[in-house]
Amino acid sequence: MPVSLIPNHLFESYQDITPQWLAGQGVELLLSDLDFTLAPKSVRQPDEALRTWIASLQEAGIRLMIVSNNRSGRRVTEFCAQLGVGYQGHAGKPSPRGLEAAMARAGTDPVHTAMLGDKLLTDVLAAHRAGVLALMVEPAGGAVTAWQKVLHALQAPFKAACRRRLAKIG
Numbered sequence: 001m002p003v004s005l006i007p008n009h010l011f012e013s014y015q016d017i018t019p020q021w022l023a024g025q026g027v028e029l030l031l032s033d034l035d036f037t038l039a040p041k042s043v044r045q046p047d048e049a050l051r052t053w054i055a056s057l058q059e060a061g062i063r064l065m066i067v068s069n070n071r072s073g074r075r076v077t078e079f080c081a082q083l084g085v086g087y088q089g090h091a092g093k094p095s096p097r098g099l100e101a102a103m104a105r106a107g108t109d110p111v112h113t114a115m116l117g118d119k120l121l122t123d124v125l126a127a128h129r130a131g132v133l134a135l136m137v138e139p140a141g142g143a144v145t146a147w148q149k150v151l152h153a154l155q156a157p158f159k160a161a162c163r164r165r166l167a168k169i170g
Helices: 019-024 048-059 073-083 097-106 120-130 146-169
Strands: 009-011 029-032 063-067 086-088 113-117 133-137
Touching: 009 146, 019 048, 029 097, 048 063, 048 073, 063 073, 063 097, 073 086, 086 097, 097 113, 097 120, 113 120, 120 133, 120 146
Parallel strands: 009 133, 029 063, 029 113, 063 086, 113 133
Antiparallel strands: none
């Protein structure tokens, strides 16, 4: 089965994703990358905007779980503890195993799950391989290093394809 690198939906920021929109998509569990998706990698603690957004998800009955490839379990553990959300570390994205393990822990299935991330080759590909809705955001803090700038340039055609597809849908 061919797997696409084109996200199902593209957003500027996680803050543009409302609980109402997620509920309309049938999402009960939102899996999310941490670094550059919810906060720049250099940010050690969640800010008030992120806390407010997560609270709005929880009030709407949507669970959030972080699914991260981060090599430092300490950063993810501390960040998630401060938010009161669970996480699946060492996820191995683009393998779907980390997403599948998170869904099993949450007791839900791919039909009711979405994956939010900032990278095509890890987050979006893992989402498609796991059969969940693939949501993509622009990187929090922007592309800083030369490698990040190259990576974002390589992602541009896939983002454009997503925008064209969504424009046709309406």
